[in-house]
Structure formats: structure tokens, C-alpha cells
Amino acid sequence: MADVILELQDVQKYYPIVKGAFHQVVGHVKAVDGVSLTLNRGETLGLVGESGCGKTTLGKCIVGLHEATGGKILYTLNDEKRDLLSMNKKERFAMKRRIQMVFQDPYSSLNPSQTILQAFDEPMQIHGIGKTRTERIERIAQLLETVQLPADYMNRFPHEFSGGQRQRICIARAMCVNPETLVCDEPVSALDVSIQAQILNLMKDLQQEKNLTYVFIAHDLSVVEFMSDWVAVMYLGRVVEYARASELYRRPSHPYTQALLSAVPIPDVDVKKDQIILEGDVPSPAHPPRGCRFHPRCWKCQERCKCEDPALSELKDAQGHCVACFYPD
Amino acid sequence: MKDDIILQVENLHTGFLVDNVPLEAVSGVSFSLKAGRVLGVVGESGCGKSVTAHSIMQLLPKYGRITEGSITYTRATGEKIEIQKLRRTGNQMRQIRGKEISMIFQDPMSSLNPVYPIGDQIAENIREHEKVTKREALDRARKLLEDLEIPSAAERLGDYPHQFSGGMKQRVMIAIAMACNPRILIADEPTTALDVTIQAQIIALMKKLQREHGTSIMMITHNMGLVAEMADEIAVMYMGRIVEYGSIRQVMKSPAHPYTQGLLKAVPVLGMKKDRLYSIKGSTPSLVDRPAGCEFASRCEYATEACRQVPRAVEVEPGHQVRCWNYKEATDNG
Structure with a gap:
């Protein structure tokens, strides 16, 4: 039986739009609007979508950097499902040790005035890992070696490292409190192609070694395919398609997923495919379209799509393949 | 019919003065752009692809200089102009820049x-x-x-x-x-800052414009997929040199340089899931301590004694050039 570690139930994150001298709330930006997903221990969930679709916000809600405004985030703690949103402050804080995050830009996510040692030492002290300083230094040395960096780099400052090395350091830093789940927000999109492959391989190795669970956020569909067991495609704060990675890439059913997949250029001169070119841009999440949120850009749009909002529902005979569309293929 | 060469770059060297030490960002780049064709220039950050473009446009910063080589532009009248000899802000350069040769920059936001x-x-x-x-x-x-x-x-x-x-x-x-209906369009990473569906829109537009106006395009990118879709010819750059040059089919189907092979193997390709990605070991050395001999040798699987010398460009097949001593071994195994 699958061992569920994280379960999202109808998670929402609304940002109020305030206006005037009295900061009246005149509306909401619905960055994440009712997302339900489950994630098994040791597996990777890929979150894909274009900028502004809410994938990073959702990631930050899971880690606790943003407080979700609705729904439940259930996390399995000692075989008991606990809702992160209803925990008290102390419990919620302790959860940060279990769920860590790797950020997109390795240049701005390391403090330039701290050595690597200082940057690693602080979270370890806070979460009480390693009783003495020597113990902690030993652990940092080990961590650096697991990400294939020499241990004596711990006394250096971030500016002495290249982008790829910094991202390794960021991964090691996230690992230093021994987390179970890592939320990785576009961990390779700022890196060069040859470095990207090194980091992706490293992340896969780490996952196997430590039985880590990943939430892997990226806009690059081929990278997500490489990393993930399950993939959720997001559009304007909603999940529009959710399936096993192999299934999703073989049989994309939502028109948006089909368009996304067809838009990825393939490095092969003989592959000529029919590209679906979407018109227009993603609408603003402050004023999402009525009905299906994708209908203004959809080529299969019918009358029904303009007024009714399709729910995410499972396709027939497709283990767990869910689509939010009235007319899936 | 022989293709008309509209832009010929010959042995271009462009350097920067950093703390009064000259650093060469582009060292000996030669290529030609034919009328109505698309040339893809591929490489990772710091390989000199943007500096090459800025040299052609004479848009280098104050401390940047073209130290050697020539950039010859052929006007519609047949007149040949050596761009590197023009004054940056002179009348003739201003007539060419933006009218006959124009450029799309990487970041539309800024x-x-x-x-x-x-x-x-x-x-x-x-x-x-x-x-x-x-x-x-x-x-x-x-x-x-x-x-x-x-x-x-x-x-x-x-x-x-x-x-x-x-x-x-x-x-x-x-x-x-x-x-102004330019004859040459230099596109420096035109879609890097954009989402995939928007990228597809922009690329479709560029293809349409190119068909309608017969513009020659020099497309700078790090995305092998985009090059495969757009370009007729491809130049792969590494540390200021073109390491492989040829028609898109030649380079994509039978890459001869270990670096090109590595780049092609290192990207995950949609629909072809692998358990591990091939990765090129190490990272690009800094220009400050440029290795002697072949710059790629320290990261190369096929490096031998010979690689201590800078390799010359060799022709693998007509029109397909590679700058590697051991390309035969690399092609056989790659």
C-alpha cells in the first residue's frame, strides 16, 4: 500500500487587493484556488505550469513560508495525519525541520556575508541537531561531501562559488536538518545545460539514498518528466490535469497540457510535430474568466465551458489520471 | 546557385580590459551568414556568443575592443563594408545599425x-x-x-x-x-525569459517574418531544441571559440565534438525518459585562467597528450567543421 506523506485538500491562497486610505478589501488575487493532491513517501510530485499559475505559491504554502488561507495540508507524522494549518505555533515550527525548500536562484538565496559554515550552523542550532560545535562541523563536512564538494569549502563565502556549486550548497543546506520532504522551486532553471544535468542526477541519487520525498516545481516539461513520478499541471491557481508522469506524457488529456507539450522544442531535426499555438496570454488571477478558466484560449471551447467550471475528475480506466475538462481526449 | 554571403566574420578577437588586464572573450571566431538563412549560435553562459553579436553591432561596452579580425557586411548594392573599421558612433555605423542589421535583446522587460x-x-x-x-x-x-x-x-x-x-x-x-526591414536580424536569446507557450508564439512569428521578408537571422540561444526548429546552420561555441560548425542536420545527427555530444546528451528530451542524464564533468573554466591548449580538455572524456595544443578546425565532411584532435574516437563512441 502506498504510504501517503502529504495530502492537500482544497488548498487556497488568496491575497487581498486593498484600496484607498482605509485599506478596504476590494477583491482577491486567487493565486492558489482549491488544489487537492496526494504525495507518497519517497516519490516525486512535479508541479508544472507557466509563470503566475500559482505553483511557487503552493510550494511555499506547503513549507509554511506563506500561510494558506483555506483548505487543509495533511502531513503524516508518526502514522497520524496532522493538518499543518491548524497546528499551534510551536508544532508548526518543528515541522520546518521535516519540510525544507530549495529555491530557484542560487545567487540570491545564500547570505553573501555568511560563510557556508555559518549558513549551515544556524538552522542546525535552532532545530537542535548536533549537540556540540564539533559534531555539527563534522555533519556539515559530510553534507558537503554528499553533494560532491570538498569539506574545506565550508569556510568560504558564497561569492567564491559558481552557480552550480551554489545550488549544490543550497541543496546541502536544506538537507542539514535531516528533512523528509524537499520542496524544490525551479532548482535548475538558473543553471547552464551541462550543470543542470549534474544537479538533476545528484537530486535523484540523494532521493534514493535518503528516501526523500520531493515536490519538484518547474516550468520545463522535459526536466519534470525526468524527475517526477506524478505530475500536476497547473493553470491560474488550479490543477487542470494530474496523472502518473508516464501516463501524462503519453496521453495528455487536457487541451492546456497538450498545448504545453507541443510547444516544447525537441532537439532533433527529424521530429516534426504539429504545434498547437495558443493565442493570447494567461489572464490575471485577480479576474479569472468565468466558467472554465482556460476557455478563452482553448480551441475546443463550447458553450458549456463559458459558464460552467469543470471539476477535476478521474478518467475512465486510467489509474488516478484526473482531468478538469468537459471534453477530454 | 551559390548562396550569397551577407555577413562574413573572419578570425574575430574581442577582448575586455579588466583591471588593466586584457581578457579575450571571443578568440578567433569565423563564420558566414548567408542571405535568407538562419544561423544558430549555441553555447553556455560566458562562451562569447553575445559578445560576438555585440561586436557585429558595435555595441560593446567602453572597455571592450575588437582586437583582431574582420567583420564584412555586404550591402544590397554589393558594396562591402568592414564593420570593425567604422567608428562606433559614426554616421555609417548608425545607418547600418537598426536599419540593415538590427537586434532583439534577451530581456524584453529591461x-x-x-x-x-x-x-x-x-x-x-x-x-x-x-x-x-x-x-x-x-x-x-x-x-x-x-x-x-x-x-x-x-x-x-x-x-x-x-x-x-x-x-x-x-x-x-x-x-x-x-x-526598417533589416537584412540581418540578430536575436540574442529572444525567448529565454518567456513561458513555453509564449515562446512557441514568438518563434512562429519569427519564422513567418523570415519567410515574408527573406531576412537572414543569427539566432543566439542555449536551447538545442530551438536551434533544431529554426536554424539551417549551427555554430557551437565554447570559451570564445567555435568548436563545431555545420548544417543543422550534420551537427545534430552526427555531432563530432565531445562538447556538442555532451550538450545533446545532457538535456532531458520529452518522451524519452532516462534514469540518469549524461553530465559533462566539472564546469567551464574562468577566462582569467584560460587553460593552455584545448579549453575543453579538462572536462573531456577523450583528452590525450595532443590536447595540450590548441586544435585546428578540421573538416569532417563538406561544410561540417570541428575543432578537436580526437574527433574520430569521439564520433565512433558518441
Whole structure:
């Protein structure tokens, strides 16, 4: 039986739009609007979508950097499902040790005035890992070696490292409190192609070694395919398609997923495919379209799509393949 | 029929003075761009691809210099102009830049002036090069935006860049670049800052413009997939040198340089899931301590004694050149 570690139930994150001298709330930006997903221990969930679709916000809600405004985030703690949103402050804080995050830009996510040692030492002290300083230094040395960096780099400052090395350091830093789940927000999109492959391989190795669970956020569909067991495609704060990675890439059913997949250029001169070119841009999440949120850009749009909002529902005979569309293929 | 060469770059060296030490960002690049063709220039950050483009446009920063080599541009009249000999701000260079050779920059967010309406920014380029009234120029700007499929173009001429989305701004950039019907368009990572569906829109537009106007395009990118889709020829750059050059089919189907092979193997390809990715070991050395001999040797699987010497360009097959001593071993195993 699958061992569920994280379960999202109808998670929402609304940002109020305030206006005037009295900061009246005149509306909401619905960055994440009712997302339900489950994630098994040791597996990777890929979150894909274009900028502004809410994938990073959702990631930050899971880690606790943003407080979700609705729904439940259930996390399995000692075989008991606990809702992160209803925990008290102390419990919620302790959860940060279990769920860590790797950020997109390795240049701005390391403090330039701290050595690597200082940057690693602080979270370890806070979460009480390693009783003495020597113990902690030993652990940092080990961590650096697991990400294939020499241990004596711990006394250096971030500016002495290249982008790829910094991202390794960021991964090691996230690992230093021994987390179970890592939320990785576009961990390779700022890196060069040859470095990207090194980091992706490293992340896969780490996952196997430590039985880590990943939430892997990226806009690059081929990278997500490489990393993930399950993939959720997001559009304007909603999940529009959710399936096993192999299934999703073989049989994309939502028109948006089909368009996304067809838009990825393939490095092969003989592959000529029919590209679906979407018109227009993603609408603003402050004023999402009525009905299906994708209908203004959809080529299969019918009358029904303009007024009714399709729910995410499972396709027939497709283990767990869910689509939010009235007319899936 | 022989293709007309419209731009010929010969042994180009471009250097920068950093703390009074000259650093060579481009060292000996030669290629030619044929009329109506698309040349893809591929490489990772710091390989000199953008510096090459800026050298052609004479847009290098103050401390950048073309130290050697030539850039020959052939005008429609057949007149040949050596761009590196022109004064940067001289009349002739200003006539060419923006009119005959124009450029799309990487980041549309920061390449437009935030305090002028976009109509004015497009019209400015037209009025710089042609004697037209402001009204005529704005009218042409509107037509350009319509060609680029911007909805209600006439009303949007008065809008400012912040009122546009990323994809729209890149269309405006293309409109400025295409305003005077250039013969050469240099596109420096035109879609890197954009989402995939928007990227597909922009690439489709560029293809359309290229078909309609017969523009020659030099497309700079790090995305092998984009090159495969757009380009006729490809030049792969590493540390300021072209390591492999050939038709897109030759290079993609039978890459001869270990670096090109590595680049192609290192990207995950949609629909071909692997358990592990091939990765090129190490990282690009700094230009400050450029290795002697072949720059790629320290990261190369096929490195031998011979690699201590800088390799010469060898022809693998007609039109397909590679700069590697051991390309035969690399092709057999790669």
C-alpha cells in the first residue's frame, strides 16, 4: 500500500487587493484556488505550469513560508495525519525541520556575508541537531561531501562559488536538518545545460539514498518528466490535469497540457510535430474568466465551458489520471 | 546557385580590459551568414556568443575592443563594408545599425524605455533612418504591431511598457527591430525569459517574418531544441571559440565534438525518459585562467597528450567543421 506523506485538500491562497486610505478589501488575487493532491513517501510530485499559475505559491504554502488561507495540508507524522494549518505555533515550527525548500536562484538565496559554515550552523542550532560545535562541523563536512564538494569549502563565502556549486550548497543546506520532504522551486532553471544535468542526477541519487520525498516545481516539461513520478499541471491557481508522469506524457488529456507539450522544442531535426499555438496570454488571477478558466484560449471551447467550471475528475480506466475538462481526449 | 554571403566574420578577437588586464572573450571566431538563412549560435553562459553579436553591432561596452579580425557586411548594392573599421558612433555605423542589421535583446522587460509609450519607441527607429513624418511613422508602427498579432494595436500605441505582458513586450522589441526591414536580424536569446507557450508564439512569428521578408537571422540561444526548429546552420561555441560548425542536420545527427555530444546528451528530451542524464564533468573554466591548449580538455572524456595544443578546425565532411584532435574516437563512441 502506498504510504501517503502529504495530502492537500482544497488548498487556497488568496491575497487581498486593498484600496484607498482605509485599506478596504476590494477583491482577491486567487493565486492558489482549491488544489487537492496526494504525495507518497519517497516519490516525486512535479508541479508544472507557466509563470503566475500559482505553483511557487503552493510550494511555499506547503513549507509554511506563506500561510494558506483555506483548505487543509495533511502531513503524516508518526502514522497520524496532522493538518499543518491548524497546528499551534510551536508544532508548526518543528515541522520546518521535516519540510525544507530549495529555491530557484542560487545567487540570491545564500547570505553573501555568511560563510557556508555559518549558513549551515544556524538552522542546525535552532532545530537542535548536533549537540556540540564539533559534531555539527563534522555533519556539515559530510553534507558537503554528499553533494560532491570538498569539506574545506565550508569556510568560504558564497561569492567564491559558481552557480552550480551554489545550488549544490543550497541543496546541502536544506538537507542539514535531516528533512523528509524537499520542496524544490525551479532548482535548475538558473543553471547552464551541462550543470543542470549534474544537479538533476545528484537530486535523484540523494532521493534514493535518503528516501526523500520531493515536490519538484518547474516550468520545463522535459526536466519534470525526468524527475517526477506524478505530475500536476497547473493553470491560474488550479490543477487542470494530474496523472502518473508516464501516463501524462503519453496521453495528455487536457487541451492546456497538450498545448504545453507541443510547444516544447525537441532537439532533433527529424521530429516534426504539429504545434498547437495558443493565442493570447494567461489572464490575471485577480479576474479569472468565468466558467472554465482556460476557455478563452482553448480551441475546443463550447458553450458549456463559458459558464460552467469543470471539476477535476478521474478518467475512465486510467489509474488516478484526473482531468478538469468537459471534453477530454 | 551559390548562396550569397551577407555577413562574413573572419578570425574575430574581442577582448575586455579588466583591471588593466586584457581578457579575450571571443578568440578567433569565423563564420558566414548567408542571405535568407538562419544561423544558430549555441553555447553556455560566458562562451562569447553575445559578445560576438555585440561586436557585429558595435555595441560593446567602453572597455571592450575588437582586437583582431574582420567583420564584412555586404550591402544590397554589393558594396562591402568592414564593420570593425567604422567608428562606433559614426554616421555609417548608425545607418547600418537598426536599419540593415538590427537586434532583439534577451530581456524584453529591461530593454524597453519605461517612460515612453511603445508607439514612440517603434517610430523613433523609423524616423532615425527614414525621412517620414511622425504620423506616418506611427502608422507604420501600428501596422507592424498588427503583423505581430497584437490585439487592438491602434489603441495600444500610446501604452507604456509596464502595461504589456512579457510576450507582448518581446513582440514590441521585434517590431522595433523589424521596423526598417533589416537584412540581418540578430536575436540574442529572444525567448529565454518567456513561458513555453509564449515562446512557441514568438518563434512562429519569427519564422513567418523570415519567410515574408527573406531576412537572414543569427539566432543566439542555449536551447538545442530551438536551434533544431529554426536554424539551417549551427555554430557551437565554447570559451570564445567555435568548436563545431555545420548544417543543422550534420551537427545534430552526427555531432563530432565531445562538447556538442555532451550538450545533446545532457538535456532531458520529452518522451524519452532516462534514469540518469549524461553530465559533462566539472564546469567551464574562468577566462582569467584560460587553460593552455584545448579549453575543453579538462572536462573531456577523450583528452590525450595532443590536447595540450590548441586544435585546428578540421573538416569532417563538406561544410561540417570541428575543432578537436580526437574527433574520430569521439564520433565512433558518441
